[in-house]
Amino acid sequence: MADFSFLIWNNMPWVWLALVVIFAVIEALTMSLTTIWFALGAVAMIFLSMAHIPLPVQIILFALISCVLLVFTRPVAIKKLNMKNSLTNADSLIGMQVVVQDAIEEMKKGTVKINGVVWNAIADNSGEANIQSGTKCTVTAIKGNTLVLRRTL
DSSP states (O other), X not given: OHHHHHHHHHTHHHHHHHHHHHHHHHHHHHOOSSHHHXXXXXXXXXXXXXXXXXXXXXXXXXXHHHHHHHHHHHHHHHHHHTOSOOOOGGGGGTXXXXXXXXXXXXXXXXXXXXXXXXXXXXXXXXXXXXXXXXOEEEEEEEETTEEEEEEOO
């Protein structure tokens, strides 16, 4: 057991490099912009571990560096990368007046036609669930490929 710990202790830069790879792979799979900061903390530890700092101190430094990076640089990175949902052309349909083609019932989608395109439609939760064919409605939201409609008064 002592030989194994001696082997690990003498190869700590390689251990930290392995952690860099692990955190980078996790970040690539999740794209959450979270584990990348731990990968950067492990990069810093590669160099600090060459100074033969005791392992508990290395772990504390790693946690401290990673958390500081996470807290102070993640919000800036998210702003710069603009990681929010971008509007699509379909979002321009919200607020449009439409006429229901096929009636919308409580457990059945209806249809509306906008610019020659037939869309599935459901009623929003604010009114009644049934909307008859020929009724004028306003598009209030889009859920997937289904328009959410509210009866126009």
